[in-house]
Structures are given as structure tokens and as C-alpha cells.
Amino acid sequence: MEKSSEYAKKPNDVSLQELRDRLAEFAEVRGWDQYHSPRNLLLALVGEVGELSEIFQWKGEVARGLPNWTSDDKEHLEEELSDVLLYLVRLADVCGLDLGQAALTKIVKNARKYPVANQQKSSTYH
Ligand SMILES: Nc1ccn([C@H]2C[C@H](O)[C@@H](COP(=O)(O)OP(=O)(O)OP(=O)(O)O)O2)c(=O)n1
Numbered sequence: 001m002e003k004s005s006e007y008a009k010k011p012n013d014v015s016l017q018e019l020r021d022r023l024a025e026f027a028e029v030r031g032w033d034q035y036h037s038p039r040n041l042l043l044a045l046v047g048e049v050g051e052l053s054e055i056f057q058w059k060g061e062v063a064r065g066l067p068n069w070t071s072d073d074k075e076h077l078e079e080e081l082s083d084v085l086l087y088l089v090r091l092a093d094v095c096g097l098d099l100g101q102a103a104l105t106k107i108v109k110n111a112r113k114y115p116v117a118n119q120q121k122s123s124t125y126h
Pocket residue numbers: 026027032035051082083086087
């Protein structure tokens with residue numbers, strides 16, 4: 001049984017594994033698992049990235065922390081960011097990948113590709 005209010009109140013140490021399991025359950029109990037193919041999830045993900053982009057569209061540069069945004073605007077942003085995250089986590093899951101481990105590995109690769117010493121000497125920002 002789903003306990004959305006209980007999950008909504010959990011503290012900020014949510015793991016990718018928990019999201020993965022919650023999404024699997026969400027799809028399973030609705031009979032939607034069959035539709036959660038890698039391609040469908042990728043398209044859904046791209047659609048949500050589009051919705052996320054719409055929030056920033058035509059606003060010009062936005063200050064960090066979103067100081068002038070209303071709470072409704074911020075809530076909308078939270079929702080669209082979450083949709084992107086959730087489809088991404090689900091996509092990785094149905095592909096049989098460990099997204100958290102993959103991301104940690106990628107951070108290590110990034111650090112090797114962009115060493116701190118080079119960053120300080122170089123005027124190029126990637
Ligand atoms: N087949 C589906 C449909 C939805 N979801 C979940 C993942 C997303 O977090 C959210 C997406 O729901 P909607 O398609 O209703 O998209 P929005 O919430 O963005 O609504 P709208 O497009 O009306 O703004 O629901 C899912 O897992 N599988």
C-alpha cells in the first residue's frame with residue numbers, strides 16, 4: 001500500500017535506492033511496468049526536461065537561491081526537477097544499471113579529466 005504522506009515527510013537523506021524501489025512499486029501496482037521501457041522512459045524524461053526548461057524560459061538570468069520567486073514558482077520548480085530525477089532513476093533501473101555507483105565513478109573520471117592544478121592555470125572554463 002502506498003503511503004505518500006509518510007514518504008513526503010521523510011528527512012533529506014533520501015537514497016537513489018529508495019527512489020528506485022518506490023518507482024518500481026508505483027509502476028507495478030498500476031500495471032504500468034510494461035510501459036516503462038527504456039525508450040518510453042527516455043522520451044518521458046526529455047518531456048519533463050522540456051517542462052523544466054519552460055519555467056526558466058524568457059526569464060533572463062536567474063539569481064542563485066531564486067530570491068524573487070514566489071513559493072508557488074519554487075514548488076513548481078521542485079515538481080519538475082523531481083519528475084526529471086524520477087524518470088532518470090527509473091530509466092537507469094530498467095536498464096539494469098546502478099545509477100548512484102555510476103555517478104560516483106563519473107565524478108572520479110571528471111576529476112581526472114579536469115585536475116585542480118590545470119583549472120587554476122587555465123583561463124578556459126568548461
Ligand atoms: N507512465 C507514467 C506516468 C507518470 N509517471 C510518474 C513519473 C513522473 O514523476 C510523473 C509524471 O506525471 P505526468 O505525466 O502527469 O506529468 P506532470 O506531473 O508533469 O503533469 P503535467 O504534464 O500535466 O504538468 O508521474 C510514471 O512514473 N509513469
